[in-house]
Amino acid sequence: MSSVMSSAGAITRHRLFWPIVALAVLLLACVLKSNTFLNITVLDGHLYGGPIDIVRRSSVLLLVALGMTLVIATRGIDLSVGAVMAIAGAVALSQIAASDNPESLAVVLSAIGSAVLVCLMIGVFNGFLVAVVGIQPIIATLVIMTAGRGIAMLITGGQITTVTSGPYHTIATGYWLGLPVAALIAGFFFLVMALVTRRTALGVLIESVGINPVASRLAGVRARTIIWTVYVLCAFFACVAGFIRSSDIMAADANNAGLFIELDAILAVVIGGTSLAGGKFSLVGTLVGVLVITTLTFSVTILGIPANAVSLFKALVVILVCLLQSPVVRHKLRARRRAVAPAPVEVPA
Amino acid sequence: MATDQLTSPKAPADARPSFGSRVRKLRIDERYLPVLGTMVVLIAMLAIGGSRYENFLTGRVIANVLINNSFLVVIAVGMTFVILTGGIDLSVGAVVALSGCVAAWMFTHGYSAAVAIPLVILVGTVIGLVVGVMVHVFEIQPFIATLAAMFLARGLCYIVAPESIPITDPTIVSLARTRWGTDDGLVITPSGAIALAVVAIAFVTLHYTRFGRTVYAIGGGEQSAKLMGLPVARTKVLVYVISGTCAGLGGLLFAIFSRSGYALTGVGMELDAIAAVVIGGTLLTGGSGFVLGSVLGVLVLGLIQTIITFEGTLSSWWTKIFIGALLLIFVVLQRLLVLRRR
Numbered sequence: 001m002s003s004v005m006s007s008a009g010a011i012t013r014h015r016l017f018w019p020i021v022a023l024a025v026l027l028l029a030c031v032l033k034s035n036t037f038l039n040i041t042v043l044d045g046h047l048y049g050g051p052i053d054i055v056r057r058s059s060v061l062l063l064v065a066l067g068m069t070l071v072i073a074t075r076g077i078d079l080s081v082g083a084v085m086a087i088a089g090a091v092a093l094s095q096i097a098a099s100d101n102p103e104s105l106a107v108v109l110s111a112i113g114s115a116v117l118v119c120l121m122i123g124v125f126n127g128f129l130v131a132v133v134g135i136q137p138i139i140a141t142l143v144i145m146t147a148g149r150g151i152a153m154l155i156t157g158g159q160i161t162t163v164t165s166g167p168y169h170t171i172a173t174g175y176w177l178g179l180p181v182a183a184l185i186a187g188f189f190f191l192v193m194a195l196v197t198r199r200t201a202l203g204v205l206i207e208s209v210g211i212n213p214v215a216s217r218l219a220g221v222r223a224r225t226i227i228w229t230v231y232v233l234c235a236f237f238a239c240v241a242g243f244i245r246s247s248d249i250m251a252a253d254a255n256n257a258g259l260f261i262e263l264d265a266i267l268a269v270v271i272g273g274t275s276l277a278g279g280k281f282s283l284v285g286t287l288v289g290v291l292v293i294t295t296l297t298f299s300v301t302i303l304g305i306p307a308n309a310v311s312l313f314k315a316l317v318v319i320l321v322c323l324l325q326s327p328v329v330r331h332k333l334r335a336r337r338r339a340v341a342p343a344p345v346e347v348p349a
Numbered sequence: 350m351a352t353d354q355l356t357s358p359k360a361p362a363d364a365r366p367s368f369g370s371r372v373r374k375l376r377i378d379e380r381y382l383p384v385l386g387t388m389v390v391l392i393a394m395l396a397i398g399g400s401r402y403e404n405f406l407t408g409r410v411i412a413n414v415l416i417n418n419s420f421l422v423v424i425a426v427g428m429t430f431v432i433l434t435g436g437i438d439l440s441v442g443a444v445v446a447l448s449g450c451v452a453a454w455m456f457t458h459g460y461s462a463a464v465a466i467p468l469v470i471l472v473g474t475v476i477g478l479v480v481g482v483m484v485h486v487f488e489i490q491p492f493i494a495t496l497a498a499m500f501l502a503r504g505l506c507y508i509v510a511p512e513s514i515p516i517t518d519p520t521i522v523s524l525a526r527t528r529w530g531t532d533d534g535l536v537i538t539p540s541g542a543i544a545l546a547v548v549a550i551a552f553v554t555l556h557y558t559r560f561g562r563t564v565y566a567i568g569g570g571e572q573s574a575k576l577m578g579l580p581v582a583r584t585k586v587l588v589y590v591i592s593g594t595c596a597g598l599g600g601l602l603f604a605i606f607s608r609s610g611y612a613l614t615g616v617g618m619e620l621d622a623i624a625a626v627v628i629g630g631t632l633l634t635g636g637s638g639f640v641l642g643s644v645l646g647v648l649v650l651g652l653i654q655t656i657i658t659f660e661g662t663l664s665s666w667w668t669k670i671f672i673g674a675l676l677l678i679f680v681v682l683q684r685l686l687v688l689r690r691r
Contacts, residue, residue, distance in 0.1 A: 147673020
């Protein structure tokens with residue numbers, strides 16, 4: 001009896017318990033409202049259905065949150081991801097638009113290549129400011145967050161660049177093996193990072209830098225290189241997310257591409273149990289956080305909540321999850337559980 | 350960041366007369382250096398503007414910079430309190446929109462200005478209180494707590510005013526039209542006067558009251574402040590209440606400025622406010638900075654806009670690039686200053 005209770009306690013104490021409960025409640029509400037929500041059908045060899053839609057829509061946020069998790073684990077934060085997405089779309093699409101043959105795969109690949117280069121440079125710049133100059137991450141990345149959209153507009157000449165290019169459009173809307181390409185891209189990078197951080201020393205190094213940069217440096221960890229790496233990675237993932245977003249609408253909108261995605265990504269990371277104070281991080285937690293936020297946005301339409309109330313609904317769920325995860329509430333819950341449980345037998349010292 | 354403590358032995362401080370010691374000879378307190386830097390930039394911008402364009406250095410232009418940014422001045426003042434304690438407030442832009450929407454809603458439902466104006470400011474106070482409780486009692490990081498408050502305020506905006514509501518209340522209209530001043534253009538509006546009053550009150554509060562000292566003490570080290578017996582809990586909640594109230598007042602000023610309430614006003618205004626505070630020389634780690642610096646920061650941002658308008662040929666996105674570049678220069682300079690001080 002007591003072992004059952006204690007294992008139940010261990011489950012509810014797990015940091016992903018409340019986010020997963022929130023996800024389950026949201027999905028359940030969707031199923032209750034629309035019986036066919038969880039059905040997956042095969043149409044033209046592609047999978048269709050509610051869960052597939054959620055997975056496809058969460059790919060952009062997952063990529064951004066993936067990089068953000070690593071940055072936050074080193075005690076940093078990257079506000080520039082939205083601007084990087086805008087720049088990625090602007091560079092890629094203006095290059096495709098300027099070419100003679102937008103349908104050619106080579107043109108698309110070279111456009112993607114140069115956009116990746118530009119974004120990597122931004123990552124290097126952010127990393128330089130944080131790791132070498134030693135500016136607080138929030139301010140260092142605020143520079144690109146402010147200037148980045150201006151740069152993106154400079155590239156597109158203040159226009160919303162639109163192109164028609166089959167290969168580029170595939171990134172967001174194509175299917176491969178019955179699954180959406182966007183989700184496959186995000187899933188691929190997620191798996192790679194999960195393997196790299198858990199099967200090599202990188203994960204431990206990132207955590208050690210986040211927990212105590214000075215001590216980890218004294219222990220021989222190249223803190224500076226690690227911090228630099230995570231900002232470059234974050235910019236790279238934001239760049240890929242920018243491709244997916246601009247390919248979805250086939251337009252580079254410098255003002256609105258990835259607007260406020262940094263906030264959603266940070267929320268996803270925090271909901272996933274990674275502390276903004278750095279240190280321990282959980283990529284699986286981030287995945288759960290991303291799914292919670294995407295399902296939240298998605299469920300609003302299914303549940304018939306008026307469009308006006310979307311933001312309020314989101315705020316209430318976020319506040320609830322944050323409160324339940326907060327140290328004070330968790331402590332109180334634990335204290336109550338302990339009071340209910342039989343008092344431990346006194347052992348003479 | 351603590352990593353740099355290890356780099357300092359590389360450069361011996363006494364190898365050559367440091368910038369800091371030279372400044373000390375000039376008898377300028379190092380604390381004032383960032384603010385003086387902002388002042389120099391401001392004067393340089395005025396000089397460049399004055400030499401390039403006719404009619405730039407007139408009372409009208411300078412007064413307009415203050416008047417058009419009066420709401421940002423008020424918000425930046427509130428933000429300074431929060432940043433001085435080492436926190437951050439991302440909710441102010443949304444609170445500006447919310448209080449504007451509430452104002453518009455109340456006026457269309459026939460409330461008088463005497464009832465509406467205090468309530469509109471109170472909206473900001475309440476949101477600030479909610480944030481303060483989340484930050485202090487529930488120990489949620491300020492970034493996340495104010496982010497949640499931002500979503501909350503924006504959500505409430507759409508409930509209160511799904512569409513833009515014009516404000517036709519006679520008090521607001523007269524507040525928007527009143528101009529005091531001389532004929533040559535050096536004028537001040539009620540909004541500008543309110544902003545200056547807020548700055549004066551904040552200045553006195555920060556530098557001549559116990560509360561102000563506690564704000565600086567918390568930013569310098571929360572643990573030490575607690576050990577010194579300072580009322581850390583109360584002060585930490587209060588700074589968010591102050592920031593929320595300032596945002597509420599800023600929303601009122603913006604409603605007077607635009608004479609409407611709209612759910613999408615003030616998007617990104619929190620970042621403008623943070624940029625102004627940083628350009629004004631306040632360190633984001635807390636404990637160091639001045640309210641007057643933040644005012645100078647707002648004026649610098651306003652002048653960038655004015656110069657680009659005067660230039661005429663530059664596109665609007667250059668504003669963003671200039672602000673970003675200026676932000677970069679300032680944070681790098683501040684960083685160098687902190688390194689020299691060690």
